[in-house]
Amino acid sequence: MNEVDDREPADAAAALRIIQAQQADTAARIGPRVGWFFLIWGAVWLVNGLLYFLAPGPVATWGAVAAVVAGVASSATLGARSGRGIAGGSQRQGLLYGLTWPAVMLGLGVLVGGMAGPLGLTGAQLGVLIPALFAFVAGALYAVSGAVWTYVANFVTGLWIMAVGIASVFVGLPGNALVLGVGVGGALLAVGVWELRR
């Protein structure tokens, strides 16, 4: 198209403006828009909480499975898309971080499921324990990743989710589902909206 374009910036201020604009644009396009992750998982928590509160039983279970699968699929797509064309340390870091979540959550499900029989836990007890544990562990993961990335919103949200998880145990069935849905889902949605707007 054009010849070698060796035009210099008009002056030092113009050069600095070029740098700032280019770096802001690049940063926005190569990093995942984390606000979307908050919105996705906020919606999953809210939908699941409402399902278990309003329609406990197989409807809630299958609805929750569908919501989580949709959440995993959209998070994975979002994560993979943003880092496309970039290789190196941050790509590996993102991949390992992304894989930590399903590993922890699946493992937790198996662990609690495996202990339900030996401990003789009833369906009602599991209905309180399982979602509370998921919230507590998810909150811990948010908090630790917020600490590692010095991302304060993530850290504070994590502590909040842990607190909601603990509180849900004292509420008991069926209110615990509502507390978790609104408390965890609502917080994640609020942080997501705030994150995308700033």
Place this chain on the structure above:
Amino acid sequence: MTGVPQLDPVIHAQARLRVTATLATLAEGDRITFPRLQELLDMTAGNLSTHLRKLEEAEYVLITKAHERRTPVTYVELTRRGRRAFEEYTDALRSLLGGQA
């Protein structure tokens, strides 16, 4: 302060400044494919190649070719020297502006 800081002529051209600034935004040790870089900069392939060659001659960027699933991929990354040159360039700009920016 003595004299006006010299601006690195390799970086001090609008197009190469944009290329260098983009590469400096990546985390140290990260590299980017040529097409993705081209997309981020909205430059033609020919234009980008020309500027990358100049940066490569100054050893500011490292261009590596790899094969991924039998498809050739060209990666571009800022060398340590390039990153340092970019930082010195921005420092020079700031001192030229005398802290007014």
